[in-house]
Amino acid sequence: MLLTVDQVSKTYPGGRPVLQDASISLAQGESLSLTGESGSGKSTLLHLVAALDGFDAGQITFDGISYSTLDDGGRAALRRNRVALVFQQFNLIPSLTVAQNLAFHARLAGRHDPAWTTEIAGRLGLDGVLDHFPEQLSGGQQQRVAIGRAMSVRPKLLLADEPTGNLDEVAAKAVLDLMLDLVRVSGTALLLVTHSQSVAVRLDRQAHLAGGRVT
Numbered sequence: 001m002l003l004t005v006d007q008v009s010k011t012y013p014g015g016r017p018v019l020q021d022a023s024i025s026l027a028q029g030e031s032l033s034l035t036g037e038s039g040s041g042k043s044t045l046l047h048l049v050a051a052l053d054g055f056d057a058g059q060i061t062f063d064g065i066s067y068s069t070l071d072d073g074g075r076a077a078l079r080r081n082r083v084a085l086v087f088q089q090f091n092l093i094p095s096l097t098v099a100q101n102l103a104f105h106a107r108l109a110g111r112h113d114p115a116w117t118t119e120i121a122g123r124l125g126l127d128g129v130l131d132h133f134p135e136q137l138s139g140g141q142q143q144r145v146a147i148g149r150a151m152s153v154r155p156k157l158l159l160a161d162e163p164t165g166n167l168d169e170v171a172a173k174a175v176l177d178l179m180l181d182l183v184r185v186s187g188t189a190l191l192l193v194t195h196s197q198s199v200a201v202r203l204d205r206q207a208h209l210a211g212g213r214v215t
């Protein structure tokens with residue numbers, strides 16, 4: 001398995017338990033949707049897998065590495081090289097062009113591959129806007145840039161938190177289609193949080209969070 005979340009529990013200081021013995025697993029190249037009511041802990045689980053936050057009990061193992069063995073440097077390296085994130089907000093850098101945004105993470109990681117970035121831009125339909133700035137793009141185009149930027153490092157796992165949540169139905173479908181195509185071509189596994197059942201069923205497997213557990 002590429003990712004194993006094994007009986008993980010998480011309570012924020014002063015709060016109720018959010019996750020209680022939650023478990024998921026993901027094979028290389030596989031896609032899994034995560035649904036659940038608002039406040040059920042979907043974003044929390046995604047953040048734990050991204051090593052952005054710690055947990056109280058259980059184990060997370062990704063690509064043969066147990067998170068309990070990672071220090072801050074190890075967690076940062078994981079996010080720089082192997083796990084990529086896409087959020088509902090596009091989080092592009094406004095002063096950089098589309099081409100520069102697309103290459104940004106890969107350059108930071110010292111792994112910029114111009115041929116791959118060109119292929120990503122083509123697959124995401126961004127060829128015509130490479131010299132534009134984010135504010136000149138539609139929401140759907142901006143999210144395609146954010147996805148392309150995340151995929152520029154060829155991550156083993158893409159974590160997406162409501163990636164189409166800010167888009168209208170037509171743009172959302174186009175972005176989802178392109179994202180699923182890109183992760184398939186790259187052999188990247190995908191863990192996607194969504195409120196939408198119609199989005200969830202497009203992925204290989206579905207998981208649901210309720211009462212702190214995954215069903």
Ligand SMILES: Nc1ncnc2c1ncn2[C@@H]1O[C@H](COP(=O)(O)OP(=O)(O)OP(=O)(O)O)[C@@H](O)[C@H]1O
Pocket residue numbers: 012013015018036037038039040041042043044045
């Ligand atoms: N940093 C934090 N500190 C304290 N409590 C938090 C923090 N982040 C989330 N929570 C709480 O944990 C619970 C789960 O939040 P989380 O964002 O994971 O849910 P979610 O399923 O992603 O919700 P939504 O669908 O509304 O985005 C909520 O009760 C939330 O208030």
